[in-house]
Amino acid sequence: MTRSIPRLTVLAVLMASAGVAQAATDITFWHSMEGPLGERVAKIAQDFNASQSDYVVHAIYKGNYGESMNAGIAAFRAGNAPDILQVFEVGTATMMYAKGAIKPVQQLSDQVGDPINPADFLGAVAGYYSSAKGQLVSMPFNSSTPVMYYNKDAFQKAGLNPDQPPKTWPEVAAAAKKLRAAGMECGYSTAWPSWVLLENFAAWHNVPYASEGNGFGGLGARLLLDTPLFKKHLTFLANMAKEGTFTYGGRGDAGNALFISGKCGMYTGSSGMRAAILKNGQFKFGTTTLPYYPDVKGAPQNSIIGGASLWVFSGKSEPVYKGVIKFFKYMASAPQAAAWHQGTGYVPITKAAYQLTKESGFYAKNPGTEIAVKQLDATTTVNSRGIRLGYLPQIRDIEDATLEQIFAGKITPEAGLKKMVSGGDELLARFQKSVR
Known part of the structure; x- marks a missing residue:
């Protein structure tokens, strides 16, 4: 004999079941991508959300790299940290030594049963964001390296061959003179002065930036900038500034507008700048390798990565952690990583994304877009693996302020x-003491 169930009870059960099915786990992702790059990050989150129903990623812009890192640290101390925080590469040591604040990514992926394999990533990328044991501590995302962009229209007007950009620093100086003589407001400029003109300059010429393997070997690292090659380089640039062929464009990426607006003929900046040039530049441009001094034995070596990686804060729930790893693996999938690389200029972080891009014919159709990958595609040395120093953002501030004085x-x-070394070493000693 069957017993009838009241209609209201059935409706309540159905509604409750529907509520359970619709309850997705929210994941908060703070990032520093703005403009065209910010639009792409928002699209990645939207596409991931649409691809499944268990998790909803909320991508939120929190200011530039320095601002978002400070906001993330402050939020952690206040007990309301985001789940994911994008941190620029110079913040790597600070985050690694923030005891109890972060969950190492590879360890977390194993914990939730969805392993991330560091061997899937380009060696230069995985190596930078890995512990001494070779395990990923953060998730590679927007990895870049500096390249040199040049205005092909301006080259043609100045009588320079637009298909033969300068390769050495003396050639840059000579081309800059011709560009200025042809009416260009600026011959050469750069973004991220300390990153390009000091850190990458050292790796590109295979000379040390700091002791202890540029900081990878331990907390006792100190700066090694007070050497003949750095003196030669800054004297060279100071002379260019004095004669008006080098224009200082500001700290960070403030100088990007000089090139994108068409005022500057040559510009060293992040490979990730390509998206903004494509969208806003009103001229034909080319991409080439960083300049080097031909009398330095072994140069060029390889450039080092910049950009940022994604860090996971501790103290979150198991469902959140599972969703974070799912999101990371979605972003690193070959189609997603290849699309990000092709649309932005950031390097393809995985071997599969690089291979997919090559097979698609993208590099053949878009000359210069493989430059960044090729600059990184080398067997790194102790001098060219990268730089991992505590308080590196603050060290850069000292360097940038001093570079401004030199160029002026x-x-x-x-x-x-000497001033850079003195100020930088003081910070390194303070960081070393703080983590013991």
């Missing part, structure tokens, strides 16, 4: 380098 003729390159 207010201090000699020799005195400036």
Whole structure:
């Protein structure tokens, strides 16, 4: 004999079941991508959300790299940290030594039963964001390296061959003179002065930036900038600034507008700048390798990565952690990583994404887009693996302020380098003491 169930009870059960089915786990992702890059990050989150119903990623812009890192640390201390925080590469050591604040990514992926394999990533990328044991501590995302962009239209007007860009620093200086003579407001400029003109300069010429393998070997690292090659380089640039062929464009990426607006003929900046040039530049441009000094034995070596990786904060729930790893694996899938690389200029972080891009014919159709990958595609040395120093953002501040004085003729390159080393070493000693 069957017993009838009241209609209201049935409706309540159905509604409750529907509510359970619709309850997705929210994941908060703070990032520093703006403009065209911010639009792409938002699209990645939207596409991931649409691809499944268990998790909803909320991608939120929190200011530039320095601002978002400070906001993330402050939020953790206040007990309301985001689940994922994008941190620029110079913040790697700070995050690694933030005891109890972060969950190492590879360890977390194993914990939730959805392993991430570091061997899937390009060696230069995985190596930078790995522990001494070779395990990923953060998730590679927007890895870049500096390249040199040049205005092909301006080259043609100045009588320079638009298909033969300068390869060496003397050639850059000579081309800059011709560009200025042809009416260009700026011959050469750069973004991220300390990253390009000091850190990558050292790796590109296979000389040390700091002791202890640029910091990878331990907390006792100290700066090694007060050397003849750095003095030669900054003297060279100071002379260009004095004659008006080198224009200082500001810290960070403030100088990007000089090139994108068409005022500057040559510009060293992040490979990730390509998306903004494509969208806003009103001229034909080319991409080539970083300049080097031909009398330095072994140069060029390889450039080092910049950009940022994704860090996971501790103290989150198991469902959140499972969703974070699912999102990371979605972003690193060959189609997604290849599309990000092709649309932005950031390097393809995985071997599969690089192979997929090559097979698609993208590099053949878009000359110069493989430059960044090729600059990184080398057997790295102790001098060119990268730089992992505590308080590196603050060290860069000292370097940038000093570079400004050098280019303005207010201090000699020799005195400036001593000032950088003195201020930087003081910070490194303080960081070493703070984590013991």
